[in-house]
Amino acid sequence: MAEGTAGTKPAKKLVEIDIVSDTVCPWCFVGKKNLDKAVEASKGQYDFRIRWHPYQLNPNAPKEGVDKRKYYEQKFGSDMSAKMANRMSEIFRSHGLEYDLSGLTGNTLDSHRLIYFAGQQDPAKQHDLVGELFLGYFTQAKYIGDREYLLECARKIGVEGAAEFLADPNNGLSEVREDLKKYSGNINGVPHFMINNGKQALSGAQPPEIFLKAFEVVTK
Known part of the structure; x- marks a missing residue:
């Protein structure tokens, strides 16, 4: 029986999403939350394949980690850092989360290696792992460079x-490193979303309705 005729359901259209992100980027976590809401709202229409790619906001960050709050104050100044923290706290609360600026920040290379490894097993595991890493780092003061924390998330x-x-x-x-080289020179910031081989490209933590519109455009 031909596709779409009586008695059969037409095949869902495929939406492939490649996301460039760093695991210490709060906007990347917000972007994932908004994407997840859009995916959930449109699951009946599309099949999704989501892949995560590495980006390092500070590739020279120390592996041993530094105080997160002090790092932001040194980078942006005390006033700007406080304003940014207040803004992120508001946004996180809108997602039912508490933004935690305590703990350490540092080099994210091992987290990206783990994300790559998860993707080799199952893209769905990779997507869930990214969310787990974000959750601990941004809301539980977990250190993204701590091997035990990475393994805890993997388990x-x-x-x-x-x-x-x-x-x-x-x-x-x-x-x-190959993925870092591929994407770092082609984008201005993260998160960056490429949908259906770049047919639509979105930068920043876009709201769910923007993702929904993009899904419509790429599947026309």
Whole structure:
């Protein structure tokens, strides 16, 4: 029976989303939250394939970590840092979350290696892992460079073999660096969303309705 005739359901249209993000970017977490809302609102219409790609806002950040609040104050100044923190707190509360500026920040390379590894197993696991990493770092004062925290997130999501993978610092390194090189020179900031091979490109934490409109455009 031909597709779409009586007795059959037409195949859902495919929406492929490539996201460039850093795990210490609060707007990337907000962007994921808004994307998830749009996906949930349109699940009956589309099949989604979501892939995450690395970006490093501060590639020279120390692996051992530095105080998060002091880092932002040094980078942006006390007044601007306080205003930014207040703004993020408001936005996080709108998603039912409490923004936590305590704890450490630092190099995100290992988190990107883990995200790459999860994607090799299952893109859905990768997407869930990114959310888990964001949640701990931004709301529970977890350190994104802490190996035990990364493994804790991997266990929660069901990423198998994460401890062995991360134990060798070369595992996934060339792939992550290649992806960093590919995207870092082509975008001005994160999060950055490329939908259906760039048919639509969105930058920043767009609201769900913008994503929904983009889904419509790329599947026409």
